[in-house]
Amino acid sequence: MNRRPAVWILKERTVLTDSFEPVLWGLEEEGIPFEVHEAGDVPVIELGKQAANGSPLNVGIGISVHGELILHHRDLPMETPLFSLIAEHRQSVRLRHLGMNAARLVKGQALVFDNGETTPSSDGIYSTNTQDRSKELIDSILNEILRSYTK
Amino acid sequence: MEQTVMAYIAGVDVGNNTTEAAIAEVTKQGKISFLSSATVRTVGIKGTIQNAMGVIFALDTALKPMALQRKELSLILLNEATPVIGDVAMETITETVITESAMIGHNPGTPGGQGLGVGTTIAWDRAALAAPNQKWILVMPSSIDFREAAARINGLMNEGKEIVGAIIRNDEGVLIHNRLIRPIPIVDEVEHIDRVPLGMPAAVEVAPPGRAIEKLSNPYDIATIFNLDPDETRQIVPIARALMGIRSAVVIKTPKGDIQERRIPAGKLVFIGKNRKVQVQVEEGAEAIMACVGEISPLVEIQAEPGTNVGGMFEQVRRVMAELTDQPIQHITVRDVLAVDTFKPQRVLGALAGEYALGNAVGLAAMVETHKLPMQRLARKIEDEILVSCVVGGVEAEMAILGALTTPGTRAPLAMLDLGGGSTDAALILEDGVVHSIHLAGAGEMVTMLIDAELGLEDKELAENIKCYPLARVESLFHIRHEDGSVQYFEKAMDPKFFGKLAIVADSGILPFDAKAAMEKVVAVRQQAKRKVFVTNALRALTRVAPAGNIRLIQHVVLVGGSALDFEIPKMVSDALYEYGVVTGRANVRGTEGPRNAVATGLILGQRKAEKVEA
Numbered sequence: 001m002n003r004r005p006a007v008w009i010l011k012e013r014t015v016l017t018d019s020f021e022p023v024l025w026g027l028e029e030e031g032i033p034f035e036v037h038e039a040g041d042v043p044v045i046e047l048g049k050q051a052a053n054g055s056p057l058n059v060g061i062g063i064s065v066h067g068e069l070i071l072h073h074r075d076l077p078m079e080t081p082l083f084s085l086i087a088e089h090r091q092s093v094r095l096r097h098l099g100m101n102a103a104r105l106v107k108g109q110a111l112v113f114d115n116g117e118t119t120p121s122s123d124g125i126y127s128t129n130t131q132d133r134s135k136e137l138i139d140s141i142l143n144e145i146l147r148s149y150t151k
Numbered sequence: 152m153e154q155t156v157m158a159y160i161a162g163v164d165v166g167n168n169t170t171e172a173a174i175a176e177v178t179k180q181g182k183i184s185f186l187s188s189a190t191v192r193t194v195g196i197k198g199t200i201q202n203a204m205g206v207i208f209a210l211d212t213a214l215k216p217m218a219l220q221r222k223e224l225s226l227i228l229l230n231e232a233t234p235v236i237g238d239v240a241m242e243t244i245t246e247t248v249i250t251e252s253a254m255i256g257h258n259p260g261t262p263g264g265q266g267l268g269v270g271t272t273i274a275w276d277r278a279a280l281a282a283p284n285q286k287w288i289l290v291m292p293s294s295i296d297f298r299e300a301a302a303r304i305n306g307l308m309n310e311g312k313e314i315v316g317a318i319i320r321n322d323e324g325v326l327i328h329n330r331l332i333r334p335i336p337i338v339d340e341v342e343h344i345d346r347v348p349l350g351m352p353a354a355v356e357v358a359p360p361g362r363a364i365e366k367l368s369n370p371y372d373i374a375t376i377f378n379l380d381p382d383e384t385r386q387i388v389p390i391a392r393a394l395m396g397i398r399s400a401v402v403i404k405t406p407k408g409d410i411q412e413r414r415i416p417a418g419k420l421v422f423i424g425k426n427r428k429v430q431v432q433v434e435e436g437a438e439a440i441m442a443c444v445g446e447i448s449p450l451v452e453i454q455a456e457p458g459t460n461v462g463g464m465f466e467q468v469r470r471v472m473a474e475l476t477d478q479p480i481q482h483i484t485v486r487d488v489l490a491v492d493t494f495k496p497q498r499v500l501g502a503l504a505g506e507y508a509l510g511n512a513v514g515l516a517a518m519v520e521t522h523k524l525p526m527q528r529l530a531r532k533i534e535d536e537i538l539v540s541c542v543v544g545g546v547e548a549e550m551a552i553l554g555a556l557t558t559p560g561t562r563a564p565l566a567m568l569d570l571g572g573g574s575t576d577a578a579l580i581l582e583d584g585v586v587h588s589i590h591l592a593g594a595g596e597m598v599t600m601l602i603d604a605e606l607g608l609e610d611k612e613l614a615e616n617i618k619c620y621p622l623a624r625v626e627s628l629f630h631i632r633h634e635d636g637s638v639q640y641f642e643k644a645m646d647p648k649f650f651g652k653l654a655i656v657a658d659s660g661i662l663p664f665d666a667k668a669a670m671e672k673v674v675a676v677r678q679q680a681k682r683k684v685f686v687t688n689a690l691r692a693l694t695r696v697a698p699a700g701n702i703r704l705i706q707h708v709v710l711v712g713g714s715a716l717d718f719e720i721p722k723m724v725s726d727a728l729y730e731y732g733v734v735t736g737r738a739n740v741r742g743t744e745g746p747r748n749a750v751a752t753g754l755i756l757g758q759r760k761a762e763k764v765e766a
Contacts, residue, residue: 082628
């Protein structure tokens with residue numbers, strides 16, 4: 001089989017390409033080719049892992065019917081993907097960053113981070129972004145306080 | 152013959168950074184056997200009462216493995232600490248100023264297209280009015296989506312308008328480029344897009360991946376593009392220099408556009424000798440300053456101009472020393488300086504994409520010396536605290552060389568280099584036991600300052616770590632590549648935040664950090680900083696203590712002090728001294744302690760000598 005070097009994106013059959021386009025733009029801007037494949041309704045983490053295992057570049061993205069996204073790498077255990085993006089956090093810029101990170105993972109360049117992405121914790125070697133999340137919370141509280149002052 | 156224990160004695164060396172202790176057992180016959188040693192951090196500035204805490208902690212640490220109590224010690228010997236403190240400062244002597252933004256030179260990760268485009272800058276919303284028989288460079292704000300941008304540029308091209316390049320705010324250079332019917336170079340991620348002058352002749356250049364721009368980094372190519380006369384060409388040299396080695400750039404010619412490399416007056420240093428006085432401007436550079444240090448001998452005092460960084464630093468060390476020794480500040484003088492030429496990345500004033508240019512700078516270390524540190528006060532304090540008699544032992548340099556001589560394979564005459572944090576000291580012991588010693592400004596702290604400045608870190612702790620440990624690059628989630636090219640794999644995946652970054656391989660694990668520079672550059676800066684300080688000072692110091700000022704007449708040099716533990720400094724010093732036929736190596740005090748504990752060991756040995764003489 002002729003396998004083109006590409007990041008694989010494995011989406012549940014009914015997911016529309018339009019819904020995750022920014023992921024593709026992120027990959028494109030970073031100059032890494034990708035292929036979109038379809039799969040049945042399996043847990044998103046498995047989609048991500050299957051995509052990574054299938055990709056000649058060892059990097060894959062899984063997209064579930066609920067809009068959840070997983071960035072996975074062939075060398076990582078199934079249960080600990082690199083990033084997962086839940087449906088509430090899928091703003092365009094975050095989708096774009098997920099695509100950029102998939103590309104940078106291939107290129108060996110430092111990744112971009114923003115709030116809301118979580119890296120699952122396993123034996124404490126992954127840092128979860130709790131700090132970022134609490135920072136987000138603090139920021140919103142601060143904003144509330146400031147707003148009440150300006151009233 | 153039965154050897155009964157007569158006493159346990161301790162030698163303690165309070166240094167700038169560490170407090171070291173050695174404990175020995177002395178028999179009736181006067182035989183000394185060393186039992187243990189310890190190294191802890193110094194508490195407070197060397198020579199102050201606060202040191203007592205560190206001293207007691209060092210003793211406890213050393214006593215613990217032998218299950219001895221403090222009160223079982225019969226004597227504590229304290230070093231006659233050299234009354235030397237050093238400090239460092241930096242004076243920037245050039246800066247790059249752009250008036251009327253004339254260039255954008257930066258390294259976005261992914262610019263679009265490649266090649267050179269020369270035309271006139273035009274705002275996005277005015278593009279429809281662009282004349283057809285002229286070349287244009289589009290300037291695009293962040294509000295424009297890349298699909299819209301590409302469609303519009305294609306439309307303009309179809310209308311016969313010559314769009315030859317684009318300057319954009321967003322990180323979408325590749326995305327736009329991939330959707331164009333005719334490729335153009337696109338410089339993206341330009342932070343201050345609103346400040347880009349419009350209606351002006353401009354050139355956009357993007358190099359292929361892995362290459363650096365060729366045209367806009369060459370003053371004569373810029374002259375060719377903009378029809379500059381020789382005078383104007385001279386003026387744009389700083390632009391070309393600032394754009395060297397990067398992948399994409401924009402140069403815009405504005406009527407009053409000007410970029411200057413400005414020299415900043417940095418004040419002067421005055422060297423006062425026994426019978427003459429020499430002045431030197433700091434901006435003349437390290438070579439001129441060090442020439443003065445060598446020229447005026449013996450030096451009595453060095454003064455710096457008040458109101459400059461160096462002047463402030465001089466004032467600071469003198470004040471600290473005055474407070475420390477309870478002397479009026481007028482009596483404290485700066486006795487030595489080490490000047491080093493260096494670079495400091497500085498934000499270009501008036502730049503459009505937050506560019507940095509390397510400004511020249513001079514790093515200076517100064518050293519003050521006085522007669523005696525109040526170590527007696529500290530000795531009394533320790534006596535009060537732990538009820539063991541405590542006396543101040545011999546001169547530090549003599550004790551250190553006595554300790555250094557316990558290194559297997561050494562004998563007098565022997566020279567010792569003490570590579571410390573605040574100062575570099577040298578001592579030479581002759582066959583008859585006479586010791587010459589010297590203290591010079593500039594040591595480990597100066598290396599840290601140079602690394603911090605040249606890499607633009609503004610983080611002393613990070614600079615210190617870069618100084619102390621080798622580097623690696625996190626190449627995948629599971630492996631790092633060390634600076635020597637070797638690869639290390641890990642069982643478990645690393646934090647994705649580490650991925651693709653440079654990391655310090657510390658004893659405690661790997662510490663990733665954000666570097667603007669490549670690994671090779673960081674390594675080069677680190678090694679140069681070490682050479683500039685320690686190799687220079689090793690030669691300077693040994694020349695001062697060597698017979699007839701000739702290093703070749705010294706045969707053996709041992710290295711002691713904290714910086715002798717560094718993973719590359721001993722080799723650098725050794726390489727430099729090898730040219731003089733000198734055998735150099737790291738001391739191994741008592742055959743067990745490495746370059747540490749020389750003074751503490753020497754104190755105990757020196758004490759026995761003194762007692763024998765008395766008897």
